[in-house]
Amino acid sequence: MNSVIIKPKNEILKKYIQYFLFFKKTDDEFLEYTTFPNTNLCLAIYKQNKVSYIYGSGTNFCDITIGNTFSSRLYGFHKMPFHVNIHTSLDQVCIVFNSSALRAFTGASYDDxxxxxxxxxDIFPTDKNILEEIFEITDFYKRAEKLEDFLCENLRDNIPGKIDEALILINTQKTLNIDDLSGTLKISEATLFRLFKNQLGQNPKSYLKTLRFRNVLNDLLKPGNSLTAVAYQNQYYDQAHFIKDFKVLxxxxxxxxxxxxxxxQKDLTWICNKNQD
Structure with a gap:
C-alpha cells in the first residue's frame, strides 16, 4: 500500500489542518495496520469501499471491504489503539485536523x-460533485491542492477564543493539571469540561492523558532514550504506573x-502487517 503525507501550503489553513494523508492500494491482498491514540481528528473519505466501524467497550476497529460509492467516516480521540483490516483495493483520502479545528468548518454534533x-x-452539504473531482485527480499533490482550495472556501473560523487559549497554555507551558488550567483561564472546571467536550469531542482529562501518551511515544522513538529517562521527562515518577498507562493506550x-x-514521513506512527485472509 502506498501512503503519502502532504502538509498544506496555505498559511491560514495550516492553523486547522495538520496534513492530508493519501492511501492507495491496487490489489486485493489482505492488509492490516494499527495506529495509536492522538489528539487530532481524521476525516477519512473512501472512493469505493464499505466501512464497518466499531468503537466502544474496549473495541476500536475498522473493517474495509469492497463498495460501490463514496463513503466517509470520522476517526479520532482514541483512548485505545485503532485497528484497521483492509480486504480489498483502496483509494482513500484523509483530512487530519488539528485539535478543535473541525469546528472551523462545522457546528454539527460530534456524536452525530x-x-x-x-x-x-454532513459537513459540506452544498457541493455534490467535489468528491468525484478530487478522486479523478491521480496525482496526490494536485489532490492536496484541490482539497486546500475547497477547505479555504468553506472556512468559517468560529472556534471560541477560550479553547485556543487553553491549547496554547497546554502546548507552551506543558500544563497537565486541570486545576491549573481552569484557574489560568479563569473559568470553572465544569465550564472547562463543557468547552472541551463541545469543541474537541473529549473531556480535558482525556485530552491531557492522550497528549501525554503522544509525548511519551515520540520520546521513546528517539535514539538513545532510556525508559527511565522518558518516564521522568513526562512526569512519571513511578515506573510501574508509567508502563501500565502506556500499555493501556x-x-x-x-x-x-x-x-x-x-x-x-515523521508524522504517521503505525504498525503495518501483510497477512493472508
Missing part, C-alpha cells in the same frame, strides 16, 4: 458525526513497541 457513514456530506509495553512500530 461519529455515527455517520457520510460525514463529508498502546496495546504494548514501552519496551516492546519500539521493535514493532514504523514512522512514515
Amino acid at each position: 458525526l461519529m455515527q455517520s457513514e457520510h460525514v463529508f456530506d 498502546a496495546g504494548f509495553s514501552p519496551k516492546k513497541i519500539s521493535d514493532k512500530i514504523s514512522v512514515s
